[in-house]
Amino acid sequence: MEKMKAAIWRWVRGGDPGRRAHHWRRRASWGAALVLCLLSVNPGAARPGRASGLRAAAAEPQDLRRLRAEARKLEAEVEKLQAARSRLFRSRPAILVDTVKNRICVVQGERVLACGKCSTGSGAELTDTATGRRWVFDTPRGYFSAKGKISNPVWRRPDWAFVEEGVPVPRNAAERHVAEVLGDYAIGFGDGFFIHGTLYTRLLGANVTHGCIRADDDILEKIFEFAQPGTPIWIY
């Protein structure tokens, strides 16, 4: 501090302690003091950056009021939109089929009414060497709706079932019908795909079917109870 004081003195006096101070140096000192004073009163002016920008942004209290009002309005709007979005999922029962976890659920809005194990398509392929016809055993993905429901369904075996068995495809339709393999109930959702029961309960939870959804007896009964023609089914 002492050294600094001495240095300032030296500068004011022109380096020689015996010499009188120059007028221009004194004036310069006064000027510098004045500039420093002004700058410290309004430091933002010397630092054009974030501080001055913020100061400018907050200079007007009405800006704050406007921003607060805008934020409140947007919050209300977002809440409204979120509520509207949650209402989009219908309030009537819907069926969700998870082909990764092999689980089937009946839901109503946010509520889960019933859930159980199922089996979905294997994704395997079969080619008929005689005709060259090819089948891919995928459960379709996306949105479907229930077309109808039947109890004690009879399976009308499609061509691939005979090719897979290695037996000729019958010409007589009656030879295709097999009872009891589809369980107690079946709910059709188009293109020959059904949610039905199974004899192979040990395979529930695996991707092993030819495209239909095989469900456990307990959950199948509940699905049968809730499903109506038009009941939405999402398979994913």
Add this chain to the structure above:
Amino acid sequence: MKPTRSTTRQGREKGCGAGSFATAGTFVICLLMSVACSRGGTDRPAKEALEAADLASRVHSLGETQRALELESRTARSDSPYLVVDFPAKRVELKARGRTLRVHALETYQFIVTRPPGNDAWDVTEKKPLRPLQRTRLAPGAGEDAPVDITWGPERMPSEFDLLCEGGRVLEIRASPASSSRIVRGLRAAFARLAEVLLRMSGRSSPAEGGRIRLWLSNRESRVLYWSLPEKLPVIFRAAPGLAADPPAAGQKR
């Protein structure tokens, strides 16, 4: 009596010393006063400035959320499932009518030949694996005696595929195995970018074709995503904060 030079000089020295002291004193007083003034005066504006900055940022973020929700509400009115690529939350959601069916963690993403989308929607028209799908082949005649393949379905699916969208846009899904380091992933991304540039230079790819976005998921997640998706569905992009307003250059990885 005429004052001697030495007396005059002494007097001037005295006056000069007093003047200098006055200068220094004034200087110090001014400095102290100004510091005091600036402290007392800036407290409130600084608080207001901070509040204004917070509010402005909140208004921007709420605006983005509002636009994203409006876009989703329009898409969710249809029964078709849709995909939401949430860049800020780094996740990909499969949804139907606003309800989340499945969530996939998004490891990273890259915008290739496109500016980052704001709140935008694309329509997937086809899912195309990079390599031919290796499906299990059932032997005709094996019938009931055939051993049942109970391999988990998604396990047989490709981990790298393209979702071809309307307007020539492509959403690329890529697997980043846990074993691959950031360096390996960075090299792969750089190679992909180089390939893209070379293709463009050779005229086999055009930047105007619509753009590409590459999403990196874990090996398992990308297989599950392929397995779950229908052939056609809408994809919604949720913009990262400030992304739509100030897009980084094409090819930028985040």
